[in-house]
Amino acid sequence: MNAHRIIGKDIPRADGRAKATGQAIYADDIKLPGMLYGKLLRSPLPHARILAIDTRKAAALPGVHCVITGQDIPRVTYGNWRLFPGTQDEYALAVDKVRFIGDEVAAVAAVDRETAEAALEAITVEYEELPGSFDVAASLADGAPVIHEASPTNISIDRKIAYGDIEAGFAASDYVREDTFTVHAVSHAYMEPCACVAQSDLDGRITLWTSTQTPYIVQCLLASTLKMRENDIRVIKPTVGGGFGGKMELRPWEFCAAFMARRTGRPVKFTLTREEELAYGRRRHPMTVRSRVGFKSDGTLVAKDLHIYLDGGAYNAMGPTATFLSGNFGAMLYRYPNYRYLGEHVYTNKPPASAMRGFGAPQTLFAAETQMNMAAEELGIDPIAIRLKNAMVSGDELPGVATISSCGFIESLKEVRRISGWSRKRKGLKTGRGVGIGCYSFISGGVFNWFNTQYPFSAAEVRAFDDGTVHLLTMASDIGQGSDTVLKQILAETLGLTMADIRLTAADTAMTPQADLGTWGSRVTLMAGNAVLDAAQKIKERLAGAVSARFDLNVIFDIEFADGRVFAAGKPDRGMTFGEAVAFVQKTQRGEPLVARGSYTPRGKGLVSPAFSFGAQVAEVAVDTDTGQIQVEKMWTAHDCGTVLNPMSVEGQLEGSVHMGLGYALSEQFVMEGGKTLNANFLDYKIPNAADMPPGESVCIETFEPEGPMGAKEAGEGLVSPTAPAIAEAVFHATGYRCRDLPITPEKVLKGIGKL
């Protein structure tokens, strides 16, 4: 299998040096002549009717070039679920009503930030305050305030999954348990706050540089909200400092920058502050997860009935996807012969929740994995043993939803048991120390076309030159996860070239090939990778033809691509350099350059994903039973991401996932009162720091994913899910305290062990 020269090797990130030396250009680094600075006026109330806005004083301030409100802009709502326009519930600037503290009410553009801020102060808004609802229960209560007229129940979307016979399943169960778990909101906390610069040319076309995961989505939604044509808008992704799902929608500042650039004829920049990001930004959905599960007495799963309320905040955002995916993740990892899911997305007067790394999985799997641990405990079965009994294997199906192709879950469970010394530690640990397990499965990109793109899901163009270089053009968006590097690896490997032979241009909607749905759901490696492979194969066919013609080879000869050469397999002298072969092809087509386009769209892959990753993680904790403080001592991970394309990159993803999982499990949360966020800064919003990171050990269980490029699948997102349930179980093992509501704070631990 492994004659790979570049795939499977520790290739440093293509963007690493530029970032380390400060040469990388982020959106906020862009400065254009005559550029204005934009600022947003936000609602101070969680729910209110806008009676009047007076912008005259602001507009009259020297240095203020533009002030706009919801009255100035086209009345076009937007939202990512373009396939169902009814879900598109957001205006770039509030019209009639505000629905959360921070809802965007007006925008200004001025010669500098200070003037823009002064202009915000000079705007007066008259509100009629309305009663607010700040959690799911309040929104669902009788007489609850209606947040959107179109959703009188405050439930904006529900999604269902069902297969088998749920009633029969429970009837056949020996042991049934029902639990409710609640999980909280956390911030993406990407290092780079959102920023963009819009420029309008003299024909009225817009160029928008924006910190986004989804240039194509921004392009399309900006077009519809501006009532422009899609291709009169060009979206360019500069270097992006993280996204984690928080930068995959059109956002008000992007709209306002473009709108005001057209109106003023000047470029307009917006850069959000960390406070804005934390207080008003997108976040992971809080959920209330009610799960009823039936087992045979030997631990065999028989049925699962799952009901989840998602606290969506004020708008749908990516909530519809989270609502569906939570139901899928609830059905993963184990074989549930009978399964039923109902997800309901509920509006509240809080900042909208949306996509965030894991996309429904961290919440659902915290519940599912914790419940599995609870069942194991009650049934007297080892937590890993009960998982092995029920673990999904290759070929398993969620009827009508998904088929599992490659699956290294059982191997992951066994391997993490081995490397963590699980069996010994589960027995031998004394009070105050414990080990626990959590597992995950995740998607490698989505199948369901909620954005209703008319293009392939991913596309690539490869241009091969007679100097031995190639140019790879793709609209895939590297936001720090390393996809540029891995796409170059795939191409270099396939064509027998080096990384240095490849120039990459990515994520420019006017220049790179249509289209790509963006970076989310761990889709890039698989989908853009397949598109690159497709294009590369077409190039290879032509070059193989060149060598066959030049050396008059029998058609059955295999042609190899290695070390910058193209040659007959086993006869290296019958070949030429890559560049010579390109030149030969160019001659055969009278000078036309050798260019190929490739694409990928998943077909016949159910509703969810073409491929699923799997893994298991063991946490060891020490709990100070006097303070309730939890110290994570070590994390062991075994996971199946198919072929490991770049071990260093996978390791980085794992470390980042553990870091995020740690914060999710133990320390991160929004402190809110009446819809107001009280801890909108990094002092009070507690992200683990480097010193908090436990040592780790990990093993990649290599499988070969037939749908993935070179056998690869997701490696960057699923791993964020097992950490919280593993730690929760370890805390239970150490203390007897069972957490059902994240985060696991010292206070809860002390209460749980009766010390508070």
Added chain:
Amino acid sequence: MNAHRIIGKDIPRADGRAKATGQAIYADDIKLPGMLYGKLLRSPLPHARILAIDTRKAAALPGVHCVITGQDIPRVTYGNWRLFPGTQDEYALAVDKVRFIGDEVAAVAAVDRETAEAALEAITVEYEELPGSFDVAASLADGAPVIHEASPTNISIDRKIAYGDIEAGFAASDYVREDTFTVHAVSHAYMEPCACVAQSDLDGRITLWTSTQTPYIVQCLLASTLKMRENDIRVIKPTVGGGFGGKMELRPWEFCAAFMARRTGRPVKFTLTREEELAYGRRRHPMTVRSRVGFKSDGTLVAKDLHIYLDGGAYNAMGPTATFLSGNFGAMLYRYPNYRYLGEHVYTNKPPASAMRGFGAPQTLFAAETQMNMAAEELGIDPIAIRLKNAMVSGDELPGVATISSCGFIESLKEVRRISGWSRKRKGLKTGRGVGIGCYSFISGGVFNWFNTQYPFSAAEVRAFDDGTVHLLTMASDIGQGSDTVLKQILAETLGLTMADIRLTAADTAMTPQADLGTWGSRVTLMAGNAVLDAAQKIKERLAGAVSARFDLNVIFDIEFADGRVFAAGKPDRGMTFGEAVAFVQKTQRGEPLVARGSYTPRGKGLVSPAFSFGAQVAEVAVDTDTGQIQVEKMWTAHDCGTVLNPMSVEGQLEGSVHMGLGYALSEQFVMEGGKTLNANFLDYKIPNAADMPPGESVCIETFEPEGPMGAKEAGEGLVSPTAPAIAEAVFHATGYRCRDLPITPEKVLKGIGKL
């Protein structure tokens, strides 16, 4: 013929507003973080050996980041005639010898221009002065200094053309005359001096923004001189403020910017001063033209023997092309059954001459047209009548060299005779006033592949979108002549769209399709236009298929493209919008975008050009016989540029040509002494100003050029040639003074009429 909606209309320049409002970005407008400013140290001597260069003091100056000499760079010569490497005689920085005053000896990069200039002062160069040669005669004299070792005769290139039997021709002639004409050097005097910015990325790849007519040529030659791979270099043409042939080669500052950017890791900018441009820049070739012509007594041409010495200055530059083309232009306009040409390119110790608008034609045609007027005079035939008798017509051939396809020369002669009131004025004018005629023919791009490109001569990519827009990508370079506009017109017309429907990206070697030989020889409209048409036709075929399928049309139906719709001819209801048709095609190919590449390479078109323009111009002058001052009272022009794609643009070209022709005829010249230019500024180098411009009247003789896009051919360059001979003949008609050596100064007039 003319159901055109966009072709043939006065469409304003695409770049007009940006230039008028100051928003256009020229190379010198580009500022990058950390950018250094480059300056060149030039030779103060016309011919010298470099014994030693000491750069240590310069390099030690605070703020100086880099100082380089010919010792630091790869020993690779360059030149545009890549097909014959022996012609490539230039180093970016002098090695061993300098050959003209201004020859580049060293380059510095510093934090600002002042520091860079101070560094130049601090460099000491020890020269051994060599004897210089400053004209052709001196270079050809016995014992002349040898300027390049490889050319001991100082003749670097000769080119020959011959057909018929020259001796027999003269033997059969009733009237033979031999004359020698000398023409001088003039400056392109583009408004924007040369400028460039080079940036090196962390992989060592270069991006060069440069004021060039030929991004592809610069890319390739920069690669060879830097010993890099072509596609590790990206050349981007920003807005260019004129070129006229003076920006079509790799130049030392481009090399030095790139070399020093790599060495320092910082961007490096060079911007030439006007003084540098005038004193050291490229210029039109001075020539000595000896022409022997034989006629029958009725004025019928029988034979021509042409010998031209080109004064090439210190290097070949585009001299090889001028050497050949002069021989072609000498054979044009009239039927010479027996023709012989010898062109010799001679080195002198002056700034290199090179391509300049007309590319050999202004010089050759001044001689040929003046000689024709002299013959008419002696034979007692009206100058227009003798031309009509000998005029080329469609289908004429220069055996083995070129075939004339469309030709509106006779119509041009008749029309200019009519509109100028020629017959009356030739008789009725009194002393001191006169009318004269000059004619031209010109190429529409070159055929001979001197750059040895492996790509099509021009290429285009068209991407069509379901929003009714298209994106046109081409490496064609608009340098102010309006080619972006005309390419958009061709595309809009072909697809039935408006100008606003088209986004254009041009002249970026990494992004726009390989390749395009650049802007020279009036090649862009024909060649890039044909490439655009080729791509557009492929798009049309697909869209016509969409309509045929959707409406189940008989295959013989013609499909029309108009007003943003695609429909069955004569049945407008059986059709859809352009965008709907694109969407349909995209559906048929499962989402793949509708993209087509087109290209054009002339084949079977001889050695010179696929098409030739023709025209005739009459000048009326008033000569003050006391001062010798010539006032051009009016210019009449009738010319054949095939289909007129954009009348406003053609008119602009005509006006610019008359302006340049006027300067060439009357006022522009370099005053030089011992190789030193004494008038290197716009006060002393006298370009006509707006008040000097005569009124004009013009008629386009429309022909249909079968090889041209929509029947079009050259309109911007040939017209620079007839003005000087027309004025010279008018001066003769007014005064009896016959000028054989441009420019026609008052001093020469007074001497000519015996008043000095």
